[in-house]
Structures are given as C-alpha cells and as structure tokens.
Amino acid sequence: MPKKPSQRLVVDASVARASGGADATYPTSKHCRDFLDVVRKICHQIVMSPDIAAEWDRHQSHWARTWRVSMVARKKLCRVNPSGDTELQDRVVGVAAGDSQREAMLKDYHLIEAALATDQCIASLDDTARDLFARAARQVKELRGVAWVNPSLPDEQPIPWLAGGARPEKTRLLGSRPET
Amino acid sequence: MNTQPNSKRETQNPGEGVTAVSVGGYKSLAEERSIEIRPLTILAGANSSGKSSIMQPLLLLKQTLEATYDPGALLLDGPNVRFTSVDQLLSKERKVERVAAFRVGIEVDLGKTVTIRFSKQRAGGLEIAHLTYADERESVSLHAEMTHDEIAAAVSPNLKGFYETIAQREGVPPRWVVVRNRCFLDLALRIEDKKESRLVAYSPGNVIEPHIRNLIHLPGLRGNPERTYPRTAIGPTFSGTFEKYTASIIAGWQAQDNRDAIKGLSQDLERLGLTWQVVAEPVNDTQVELRVGRLSRASRNTVGDLVSIADVGFGVSQTLPVLVALHAAKPDQLVYLEQPELHLHPRAQSALAQVLADAANRGVRVVAETHSALLILAVQSLVAEGYIAPDKVKLHWFKRRDDGITEITSADLDEAGAYGDWPEDFAEVALETESRYLNAAEQRQGQE
Numbered sequence: 001m002p003k004k005p006s007q008r009l010v011v012d013a014s015v016a017r018a019s020g021g022a023d024a025t026y027p028t029s030k031h032c033r034d035f036l037d038v039v040r041k042i043c044h045q046i047v048m049s050p051d052i053a054a055e056w057d058r059h060q061s062h063w064a065r066t067w068r069v070s071m072v073a074r075k076k077l078c079r080v081n082p083s084g085d086t087e088l089q090d091r092v093v094g095v096a097a098g099d100s101q102r103e104a105m106l107k108d109y110h111l112i113e114a115a116l117a118t119d120q121c122i123a124s125l126d127d128t129a130r131d132l133f134a135r136a137a138r139q140v141k142e143l144r145g146v147a148w149v150n151p152s153l154p155d156e157q158p159i160p161w162l163a164g165g166a167r168p169e170k171t172r173l174l175g176s177r178p179e180t
Numbered sequence: 181m182n183t184q185p186n187s188k189r190e191t192q193n194p195g196e197g198v199t200a201v202s203v204g205g206y207k208s209l210a211e212e213r214s215i216e217i218r219p220l221t222i223l224a225g226a227n228s229s230g231k232s233s234i235m236q237p238l239l240l241l242k243q244t245l246e247a248t249y250d251p252g253a254l255l256l257d258g259p260n261v262r263f264t265s266v267d268q269l270l271s272k273e274r275k276v277e278r279v280a281a282f283r284v285g286i287e288v289d290l291g292k293t294v295t296i297r298f299s300k301q302r303a304g305g306l307e308i309a310h311l312t313y314a315d316e317r318e319s320v321s322l323h324a325e326m327t328h329d330e331i332a333a334a335v336s337p338n339l340k341g342f343y344e345t346i347a348q349r350e351g352v353p354p355r356w357v358v359v360r361n362r363c364f365l366d367l368a369l370r371i372e373d374k375k376e377s378r379l380v381a382y383s384p385g386n387v388i389e390p391h392i393r394n395l396i397h398l399p400g401l402r403g404n405p406e407r408t409y410p411r412t413a414i415g416p417t418f419s420g421t422f423e424k425y426t427a428s429i430i431a432g433w434q435a436q437d438n439r440d441a442i443k444g445l446s447q448d449l450e451r452l453g454l455t456w457q458v459v460a461e462p463v464n465d466t467q468v469e470l471r472v473g474r475l476s477r478a479s480r481n482t483v484g485d486l487v488s489i490a491d492v493g494f495g496v497s498q499t500l501p502v503l504v505a506l507h508a509a510k511p512d513q514l515v516y517l518e519q520p521e522l523h524l525h526p527r528a529q530s531a532l533a534q535v536l537a538d539a540a541n542r543g544v545r546v547v548a549e550t551h552s553a554l555l556i557l558a559v560q561s562l563v564a565e566g567y568i569a570p571d572k573v574k575l576h577w578f579k580r581r582d583d584g585i586t587e588i589t590s591a592d593l594d595e596a597g598a599y600g601d602w603p604e605d606f607a608e609v610a611l612e613t614e615s616r617y618l619n620a621a622e623q624r625q626g627q628e
Contacts, residue, residue, distance in 0.1 A: 020614070026622035033615050040611075043601070063614050070607035073560060075598045 007166040008078045009039060010047045010115045012108070012124035013055035015151055016068075020061030028125070028152040035123065035151035036067050038162045045078045046071055047118045051110035082113040088142060089113075095136040105132050112146065120146045121166055123158070134177035144175025197512035197545050198238075198391050199290045205282035207233040208586040210271035212283065215588060217514070218574040219540035222556060223549040224606075225578030230586030231549045234578075235516055236261050236269075237284035241296075241392045244363040246419040253298055253306045254363055259420035260397050266300045273585055281309060286388045291316050294388045296363065311365040313384035320384055322358050322365040331356035331367065335382075342381050343369065354379070361385065391514060396505050398422050400518040405490040405497035408467040415508055423501040427468040429508055431460035441507050448503045448535050450477060452528040454496045459486060472496055494523040499532075506535060511543030521552040533558030537568040553606030560597030570595055577602050 018024055019032040039046065046068075048056070060068065071077050089109055096102035108129040115122045124130065130148045137143035147168040151158045161169070170176050197217075204212030208230045215221070215234055223231040243258030244251055256263040263269050270280050280300035287293040297310040312321045318336070335343070335356070346369050347353045354369040359378060364385025368378040394417050402423045409427035418425050433441045449472075450456045457473040471486040489497050502520045509515045520536070521529040529552045536546050537559065550556065556575070563570050570593040577589045591599040 020618050024618070024622055026619070026626045029622055030615075030619050033611075033618065037611065037615070063611065063618065066607055066610050066614065069557065070611070072596070073557075073598050073607070074602070075594070075600045 005165045006043050006045055007121055008045045008047050008118035009166060010052065010111050010118065010122045011036070011039070012111055012122065012126065013052070013059040014125040015123055016056050016064035017059035017061060018125060018152065019067070020063035024061065031152045031154065031158075032125075033063060035158050035162070036064070038159050040067060040070060040074075040076070042162055043074075043076060044162065044166055045076045047078045047080055047114045049080050049082055049110060049114045049117075052114055055110075078118060080114055080117045082110075082117045084113075088140070091140050092133070092136045092143065095139055096132065101132055104129055105136070108133075112143065115146050116142065119166075120168055122146060122148045123151050124148065125150055125152050130174070130177070134174045135179070137174040137177075141175075144173060146174045147172040148174055148177075196289060196543075198286060198288055198388075198395075198514045200285075200287035200293075201234060201238065202285035202287075202295070203234050203237050203283065205271050206237060206269060206284070207271060208580055208584060209233050210273040210585045213586060213588050214285070215576045215590065216574050217545055217547060219543065219545055219572040220536055220559065220568065221545070221547045221574045221576065222559065223547065223576050223578065224551070224556060226580070227551075229578035229580050230588075231578045232518065233586070234576075234588075235547065235549070237282070238286065238392060238395060238516075239397055240269075241284070241286075241363050242395050242397070243420070245389060245393055247362075250362065253308045253360065256306075260399070266304070266306055270300065273583060286392070288388055288391050292387050294364075294384055296365075296385075308360055308363070308365055311384060313387065320382075322367060322384070324358055324360070324365065326356075326358045328356045331358070335367070339367070339381055346371070346379060364389070391512075393417050393419075394510075394513050396422050396509055396513065396515040398501055398505055398515070398517050398520070400522060402498050402501055402522075405492075405494070407488055407490050408463050408469050411462070411466055411468055416510060418508075422505050425508075426501045426504045427460050427470050429504050430458060430470070431462055431468050434460060444507050445503055448507075448538075449496075449500070451534065452495075452499060452524065452531050454499060454528065455492070457486065458489075458500065470500070495525070495528065498523045499528075502532075503535060506539040506544060506546065509539065509544040512545065514545045514547065515539070517546065517548045519550060519552075520548055521550055521555050526554050529554045530558040533562055534567070537562050540572050541568055553610065556606065560593060560599070562597075563593045563595070564597035570597070575599055575602075 015032050018028050020029060093102050093105045096105055108126060111122050133143055149158050149172055150156055200214060200216050202212055202214040203209045225231055239260035240254050243260045244255040247255050270282055281297055283295060283297045285293055285295035292315045295312045296308060298306045299309040301307050310323045350371050352372055354371045357368050357370045359366050359368045366380050367382040368380045371377045396418055399421055412425045412428040414429045414432040446457055453476045455473040456477055459471045461469045461471060463469050470489040472489050472492055474485045474487050502517055505515050521532055533555050536548060539546050562568050563573060573593050575591045579587050581587055589602055591602060593599055
C-alpha cells in the first residue's frame, strides 16, 4: 500500500483489547485488526502517553502486542506526556450531567489530552464517551477540532479515512457531531 | 596510483578486521551491493534473497588461500562453497558487467579496501581481471596485462627505490610484471637474466589475507552428531568449515585448564536450556568423544550424568559449534554463522541473542544470517536494555526485486532498539498469520 501523509493517532486500548483474545467477537475484532494493520502499513504513528500505555498494558490482546512491537521497532510510536491542564479538564467534565457521566469522561479524558497534544485524532470503540465529549465540545471550544473514529463501524469508513491521510474531516469532529 | 579521500565512519575504532563487503555480478547480486560489518551484523530476508551470496565470495577466497595446491584464481569446489561451473556463480542478469565477471570488495580496518574482479576465461575457469587497493592515502590498480612501462609510470616512490636497488644489485634493469598469487595480484620484478626469477615487490592482497584466512565459517548444515570426532588442530585459524574443530577445541581447553572458556561454554549451554555441561574425552590419538549432561540444568543429582552427544537432541550438536566458535574467536576475528538458531526452541533462539552479543562485546565480529524473528527482537531488547551499544549492531534486510536482482536495506538501531522503516519485517508475517487464524476461528466460534 502506498504511503500517505502520516498522522499521530490516539488509539484507545478498547481497540487493542477487541483485536483478539478471549473477549473478542467477530466481526468487531476483524475490523479492529484491519484498522490497526492499515495504520501500520500506511505508517501513521500512534500516540502513547503514560496513561494510554498503562491501559494498553492492561488490555491489549496478543495480536495487539505484536502490532505494538512492530510499531515501536519501526519508530512509529509517538510518546507524549501531556502537561495536565486541570482547568481544561474541569471545564470538560463540568459539562457532565451526574456522577456516572463524569466518571465516564474522566476515564477517557487521557485520550483527549493526548489528542490535543498531537494531531487531534482519536480511534476508540467507546461511543458513549464520544457522545459525552461531543456534548462538552459545544461549550469547550478546544474539543471541537478533535476527530473521533470508531474502527468497528464500517459505516464510518475508518479504513478509507486512514488511507486518505487520517485528516480531521469535518463530519468526524466532536464539534460537528449531532446531538444524541 | 592516486590518493583518494576516504570518509571514516565514526561508529567504530580502527583495527577492527573486516568492516565492509561489496559484491557485484555474483548470483542475484547482479548490481553491486555493499554491507557494513559491525561486531554484530544480522543478515535477514526471505529464502534465496541473497544473504549467503554476499558472504560467499569471502568463502571462495578463504578456500582458495587454504587449498594445499594452487587451484588457480579461485577454488570453486571447496569445503566452504561448492560450485562445479563458473556459470553457477555469475549473475544471470548482466546489467552492470558486460562480460561474464564478478567483483568482490573487502574493506578492513575502516578504510583499507581490496577489490578483485574475476572474469570467466574462454578456456573455462576464472581469471583475475583487476585488483585494486585503496586507502585514505593511495589507490593502486593492477591488471594482469599491465606492461612494464605502465607499471613503472604508476608505482610509488618507495617501489621506484626498490626497483633501483634491485637494478644495481643485479647489474641489469629488471622488468615490472603483474603476477597472480592465488586469488590476488602481486607486483613483482622479473630479472631478465634469471629465468623464472621474480621478486615480489608489493602484495596488496596482504591487507585482507589474514582476515580471510582467520574467518570462522559455520554453515547451515553442521553435520550429524557422531559417537566420536577426529582430532584436529585447535586454532587460531580454522581452515574449511568450523564444526569439525569443536570437539578438539573443547578437549584443548580442558587440557590447558582454560576454565574461563569451559565455564563460559557451560553457561551458554545452560542459558539456552540445552545442557549444563559438555566434556570432551579423548578416545585415542585420533578420536575425541563429546559427552554432555543429560539434563539441561545442574543439580546435585546431575553430577556424572553424562551421555554421548549422539544420544541427545539435535539442538545440542548443532548449537555447540556455534558457541565454541564464538568463544574460540579472537577480537576482530570474523565469525560467519549461517542460521545459528537451527534446531533451537523459540526460548533458546531468544537466549542466543545474548550469546552473540557477548561475543560482539568482546570484539569478535559476528555475522549471523537468520530467519528468526525472535533472535532479532531479542537483539533489539539487548540494545534497549543497554547490554550492547546500538553502534555495534547492524541489520541488513535482503529482498529480490521482480527482475530477480537483490536489494539490501540496511538499518541502524537506536538506543531503544528500534530500526525504523524496513521493506518488510517478521512482525508482518506474524500479524498476517495470526489475523488469518483469528478471523477464521472467531467466525466459526460465533456460529456455534
């Protein structure tokens, strides 16, 4: 596959977990493997903050571990250590309606932090978190430019998106997501 | 014979033995390809991609130099490499060479390079068409047809002085001639009055000859385990392939009470999970028996529990020559290992990386041709762990283009053991194979 411009992608551990192992279900697992495989072949980079790495360490499948080894060996792993902007985090999670939403947003806030520190692209299976952050984006403008893709949903055309350079297309942005 | 600039690579110190090899016109290496040799050099790639071909010309030179008779410019059918015709080793794709010929260039000590061009003779066999020597101060080119006048016009002041001395001593002016010395060309003075009398004045091949002779070669096929092995000399040079020296070297270490070597060998065997001890027992003046611990780890109950190497798995008999070669090799000596991981369990393949790194850290120049993803990954791990410096390691990936010509992609490791872009890596094969299985298995399990 010909190389396209490389983007730094935040890939949630949910993708790594779903790519194989005891909990994997077909065809979600295949979609995740195909997605990661194309990330590697197109030479996109993946973003690893300490929090993301810890999540991967906890949840990654054997297949995902092999994939990650290859990405590290190819120098396609972008390490970041976000500064921890608590003011921004407070504004984002302040949008939550209740403790459960707040906990859900805090659980995945490390993805937002890492994306804001890089190319503002997130791949995750967690649509609940995506909806919550999309709602927050209406009040927090910093979130509006973050693209969020679910690799398990073929309707979102994640593979063509990767192949096209993983650009932050308007329809994928948290700021453009219709209210649910 | 001009002076040529030379840019020294900064990663290595001088006096390091063979530091680069270039080959062109040879089998799939139709276009000239070069590899840098570092203390731990890994050759990887698909079958028949040209990994062995880049090293075979060195082996041809070795077996030519070691032949007990003058076999001509190259001994084609010898203990290290076996051909029966010149056409078997020449490239079929002659894009670079217009005539049937191949070249090998060997750089030693970072900057001293001897390049020899062998061409096919009409009458059969090979002849040396050219030999060039270049270092940072001078460049010398010899060919078999050079005339006295051509040579006289090109020789250095030192050689001119030598010429004058001989002319005065002999009372007649000698003639410069180029003569073949096995696989090299020498510059000699022929004294006209004395038939057959030649004085060798300059042998550029001497720069690489000791490194070629000292090369230790372990082929992929290392023989069946035997009840006894013939007694051999025990170095420091090992003509032919190395495996036949293994038993006698161990016997020699025992006789010399070389505890470091014996202990190191035992530790490596145990590290690989093969056995905890190996003992060489002379049977008579011509034969040595190798006995090994029956179990892989030492314990109170294993003392004296030794059996013939012929009675244990292939892993021991195939790996023992590799380990002995690495311990027997001196700093700067080139050890060429073809698939050292053969017959080893994956865990042992991984552990083998440390054995190779230990030798490289002692200054031995290890060239390992491998198909083991685990071995390469373990080398990367050793670099990331700081066990071996990244500038001691070089990876070369061999691949054949659609037209059959070999291309080599070379990579340095960084301090994290990462190598960056390669045309392909073993992980790709692993991921594809695992994906294939998972796709099929998960789909079937979903139907149950």
